């Protein structure tokens with residue numbers, strides 16, 4: 001289908017983009033990679049009056065590491081995560097997540113920030129960012145503000161961004177030594193959204209005791225879910241097999257899946273149990289120096 005007609009704006013600076021969003025009001029939609037927005041416009045699920053395309057704003061396509069954080073700019077595309085050395089060496093979970101998003105064509109355009117800003121619980125990066133304890137930087141008429149990722153998804157397809165704000169950066173703390181992460185997703189076929197997915201990031205102390213655990217769940221609720229009770233099961237333990245199984249069962253009980261074409265709620269809940277145990281085992285191997 002063809003989208004309804006709209007007015008198109010192509011600001012050259014961030015200030016100009018924010019002013020446009022302010023002037024045009026809630027009928028304006030920001031366009032970054034277009035991999036969710038354009039299909040929704042073609043299907044006429046959304047029909048914005050105005051499009052504010054930020055692709056011509058320079059210097060927003062960075063992935064860099066400063067002040068103990070990996071910083072992902074608004075126009076950094078998914079494929080950049082797969083080829084970033086810093087991501088490969090310190091954040092294998094991010095590269096692993098990018099690899100299972102859609103297909104190479106989509107990943108060449110889709111932005112990591114757009115993946116969060118879309119607010120879709122089926123998207124893969126929200127769970128990963130929940131596990132990593134990321135912070136979202138929003139730029140609006142009053143400058144920048146930071147939002148903890150666990151406060152960023154208040155409801156279905158809703159984020160904590162104000163209509164005139166742009167998600168300009170994701171900040172991910174660089175994990176300490178003896179840390180490891182993993183993202184596991186079951187999809188019906190390559191390129192599909194998750195039937196269910198689990199992101200895990202853990203850190204160990206010198207004695208192998210878990211000092212921090214982050215667990216995010218994909219597509220098993222109205223929002224991406226931070227499995228806080230499962231995280232609490234892990235903290236302060238040595239992550240033996242029994243603890244891993246207990247955390248996996250707890251994560252499953254925190255999921256809120258629904259029956260749909262991808263499977264029954266019961267099936268998805270059990271999937272979360274299995275994927276959590278596997279992701280924890282892989283994260284533990286990586287924290288101990290494995291690949």
Ligand SMILES: Cc1cc2nc3c(=O)[nH]c(=O)nc-3n(C[C@H](O)[C@H](O)[C@H](O)COP(=O)(O)OP(=O)(O)OC[C@H]3O[C@@H](n4cnc5c(N)ncnc54)[C@H](O)[C@@H]3O)c2cc1C
Pocket residue numbers: 029030031032033034035036037038039074100101102103106109110111112113114115116117118120122123124125161165166167168191192193194
């Ligand atoms: C065939 C196909 C398969 C897909 N499979 C997957 C998958 O397996 N896993 C997955 O996670 N995703 C998947 N997606 C969805 C897609 O990868 C992401 O949702 C998408 O990339 C969002 O990023 P974008 O830059 O393309 O955003 P856009 O489509 O440009 O925008 C999406 C929404 O976010 C808003 N927005 C975008 N950027 C910003 C910003 N910087 N600040 C504020 N608001 C912003 C827009 O206004 C719009 O409402 C798939 C998409 C397609 C077409």
